[in-house]
Amino acid sequence: MKLDRRQVLGLTAGAAVFAVAGVRVTPATAAAEDAAKRIMEFTGGKQPASGKITLKTPEIAENGNTVPISVSVESAMSGDDMVQSVMILAEGNPNPDVATFHFTELSGEASATTRMRLAKTQNVVAIAKMKDGSVYSDTRQVKVTIGGCGG
Amino acid sequence: MFTRRDFLQYTINAGAALGVAGYGANITRALAQQKLTQDELLKFDSKGQITLLHFTDVHAQLKPVYFRPPDTNIGIGDYAGIPPHLVGEEFLKYFGITKGSPLAYAHTMVNYEELARTYGRLGGLDRTATLVKAIRGERGDDRVLFLDGGDTWQGSYTSLKSNGQDVVDCMKLLKPDAMVGHWEFTLGEDRVKEIIDDMGYPFLASNIFDNEWDEPVFESTAMFEKGGVKVAVIGQAMPYTPISNPGWMFPKWSFGIRPETLQENVDKARGDGAEVVVLLSHNGFDVDRKLAGVVNGIDVILTGHTHDATPQAIEIGSTLLLASGSHGKYLGRVDLEVRDGKVVGHSSNLIPVFSDVIQPDSEMAAKIDEVRKPHETELNRVLGKTENLLYRRGNFNGTWDDLICQGIIEQRDTQIALSPGFRWGTTLLPDQDIAVDDLYTQTSMSYPSVYRLEFTGTQMKEILEDVCDNLFNKDPFLQQGGDMVRVGGMSYTCSPNADMGGRISDMRLMSTGELLEADKKYVVGGWASVNENVEGPAIYDLMEKHITQKQVVSLHDQPTVKVEM
Numbered sequence: 001m002k003l004d005r006r007q008v009l010g011l012t013a014g015a016a017v018f019a020v021a022g023v024r025v026t027p028a029t030a031a032a033e034d035a036a037k038r039i040m041e042f043t044g045g046k047q048p049a050s051g052k053i054t055l056k057t058p059e060i061a062e063n064g065n066t067v068p069i070s071v072s073v074e075s076a077m078s079g080d081d082m083v084q085s086v087m088i089l090a091e092g093n094p095n096p097d098v099a100t101f102h103f104t105e106l107s108g109e110a111s112a113t114t115r116m117r118l119a120k121t122q123n124v125v126a127i128a129k130m131k132d133g134s135v136y137s138d139t140r141q142v143k144v145t146i147g148g149c150g151g
Numbered sequence: 152m153f154t155r156r157d158f159l160q161y162t163i164n165a166g167a168a169l170g171v172a173g174y175g176a177n178i179t180r181a182l183a184q185q186k187l188t189q190d191e192l193l194k195f196d197s198k199g200q201i202t203l204l205h206f207t208d209v210h211a212q213l214k215p216v217y218f219r220p221p222d223t224n225i226g227i228g229d230y231a232g233i234p235p236h237l238v239g240e241e242f243l244k245y246f247g248i249t250k251g252s253p254l255a256y257a258h259t260m261v262n263y264e265e266l267a268r269t270y271g272r273l274g275g276l277d278r279t280a281t282l283v284k285a286i287r288g289e290r291g292d293d294r295v296l297f298l299d300g301g302d303t304w305q306g307s308y309t310s311l312k313s314n315g316q317d318v319v320d321c322m323k324l325l326k327p328d329a330m331v332g333h334w335e336f337t338l339g340e341d342r343v344k345e346i347i348d349d350m351g352y353p354f355l356a357s358n359i360f361d362n363e364w365d366e367p368v369f370e371s372t373a374m375f376e377k378g379g380v381k382v383a384v385i386g387q388a389m390p391y392t393p394i395s396n397p398g399w400m401f402p403k404w405s406f407g408i409r410p411e412t413l414q415e416n417v418d419k420a421r422g423d424g425a426e427v428v429v430l431l432s433h434n435g436f437d438v439d440r441k442l443a444g445v446v447n448g449i450d451v452i453l454t455g456h457t458h459d460a461t462p463q464a465i466e467i468g469s470t471l472l473l474a475s476g477s478h479g480k481y482l483g484r485v486d487l488e489v490r491d492g493k494v495v496g497h498s499s500n501l502i503p504v505f506s507d508v509i510q511p512d513s514e515m516a517a518k519i520d521e522v523r524k525p526h527e528t529e530l531n532r533v534l535g536k537t538e539n540l541l542y543r544r545g546n547f548n549g550t551w552d553d554l555i556c557q558g559i560i561e562q563r564d565t566q567i568a569l570s571p572g573f574r575w576g577t578t579l580l581p582d583q584d585i586a587v588d589d590l591y592t593q594t595s596m597s598y599p600s601v602y603r604l605e606f607t608g609t610q611m612k613e614i615l616e617d618v619c620d621n622l623f624n625k626d627p628f629l630q631q632g633g634d635m636v637r638v639g640g641m642s643y644t645c646s647p648n649a650d651m652g653g654r655i656s657d658m659r660l661m662s663t664g665e666l667l668e669a670d671k672k673y674v675v676g677g678w679a680s681v682n683e684n685v686e687g688p689a690i691y692d693l694m695e696k697h698i699t700q701k702q703v704v705s706l707h708d709q710p711t712v713k714v715e716m
Binding site for chain 2: 062143146147
């Protein structure tokens with residue numbers, strides 16, 4: 001790639017604008033750090049493992065203002081094999097909080113569906129907290145695009 | 152993966168005929184008929200109990216067309232250098248096709264103009280009808296499934312004026328067993344439902360769900376018994392229709408690739424006794440190539456949307472993938488031999504529909520004449536003439552869009568023009584007249600307004616980066632199909648392999664050579680915005696005026712995009 005950075009910089013004197021307008025995929029932002037902090041608060045400092053929890057999102061949002069997502073956790077939902085709560089975070093939103101779902105034995109199964117607003121292309125994270133103290137997470141990137149040129 | 156034997160029938164070298172440049176249909180007919188016969192085109196290694204016929208992306212072209220294949224079709228990452236990302240000489244080499252042969256003309260732009268004058272136009276629904284009838288006759292109706300891959304009802308003057316009814320009436324005569332959709336949805340939800348209720352064959356979509364209740368809007372699957380074998384056909388609509396096209400025209404429907412849903416539908420079909428599972432898809436080639444490795448249990452994917460054409464089916468694991476081109480140029484055929492509930496053998500071929508060689512089906516020809524008759528005078532009205540080859544396909548530009556961008560800049564007095572990277576639209580040879588019919592093959596659509604707005608340099612970069620990421624994302628599931636938005640009045644450098652935000656650089660105004668500035672505003676015109684209530688003249692009216700004023704179209708080669716791989 002022979003990209004002359006000086007020219008790009010000359011062009012994009014206000015390069016920060018790109019992050020705001022949301023065409024960049026850069027998870028390492030202040031919002032992502034904020035999200036990481038929330039996760040630690042939620043899990044009590046425990047690093048979530050992968051597995052058990054499945055987050056479903058569209059690959060590309062049809063409308064960034066209302067993106068459907070669903071989450072489910074494998075669990076017997078009785079005895080020690082219980083999901084207590086599931087937290088959803090959007091790493092790239094000005095405020096990463098989306099929702100926290102609480103479950104009881106009467107829930108029967110640990111699954112939930114909701115819609116969220118996404119300001120730009122970003123990772124959505126779902127974290128499940130189990131009764132035995134274990135935590136699991138799943139992450140999916142959702143693309144938010146201008147669209148309009150498909151053939 | 153493919154055998155040379157299957158191509159021999161088409162590869163008689165046309166070299167001797169190349170010196171003869173004929174214009175009239177009679178001359179190309181004579182030349183084409185020297186090289187080919189209808190029987191040769193139909194020659195096929197018939198196999199097993201089932202024949203699948205695939206017809207896709209005709210874009211309402213009822214009559215034969217010239218259609219120049221792309222000179223640039225870049226694949227990214229794992230998808231580089233393999234079908235469909237091969238063009239020109241590379242394509243010929245990979246598939247063992249002789250230069251100058253009829254197949255070389257159908258599949259590549261090598262010596263396009265000369266070969267077009269030799270072999271003539273391809274397609275025409277009356278020619279396709281002849282092939283379909285012949286194959287049904289040879290194999291028996293009870294062994295053949297004829298499947299329409301969508302993008303059928305949009306793309307011509309008559310389809311626009313009749314809201315797709317002209318094509319629907321013609322397709323009814325061909326009696327497809329099922330179809331899927333994409334541009335169909337730009338007729339709006341009500342019209343789509345009205346046609347489906349009337350057309351007499353299933354409209355399938357495994358991946359369209361109601362926004363409110365998250366329930367399937369259409370049947371996902373149609374079951375058939377063919378040649379004593381149970382066959383399930385599952386449909387996929389273009390996954391990103393509400394993003395690539397105006398979602399407000401069908402606001403209740405949500406799309407997406409939905410591989411999990413597809414897996415469930417495949418499993419259900421198998422559970423219901425299907426011995427063969429066929430996916431009739433408008434996903435696009437790379438999406439389907441990836442999908443073949445993600446979803447288990449699909450025997451054949453008949454793929455459309457990206458207008459790619461593979462001379463034969465390609466094997467991806469245990470799934471066959473056949474791409475049957477566009478604009479009626481080809482009829483795809485796959486024969487399957489099934490034993491003990493499993494596909495044990497196959498043969499496949501993409502039959503090029505040489506219009507000067509294949510006898511038109513009289514019933515279909517009469518229907519095409521009937522639907523065009525009320526518009527005949529307007530269709531044939533000549534607006535001007537072209538000195539250049541006018542074509543659209545290619546990742547970055549084509550002369551038709553150069554002309555459209557020129558029209559927007561001059562007619563709407565803008566600094567920059569944008570024309571969407573559509574892959575539909577036919578070709579005109581140098582010195583051909585430009586008639587109304589031709590103009591509408593490039594512009595016929597239900598949201599044609601040409602906007603005139605001010606964008607900052609930053610916004611221009613955002614737009615180009617966004618479209619570029621939809622085309623060159625390393626993950627095919629994030630590609631929407633189509634090509635790069637065409638740009639007039641401005642040049643830039645594109646690095647397809649870079650990440651989003653880093654692909655577009657060196658954006659300059661062509662008039663002065665100056666770099667675009669981030670905060671400075673530029674007057675930009677463009678068409679086919681997906682937003683509601685866009686104001687401006689329709690692109691076909693604007694271009695009619697432009698071509699009429701020019702009289703003779705003469706485009707100077709002025710490359711606007713520098714590609715750095």
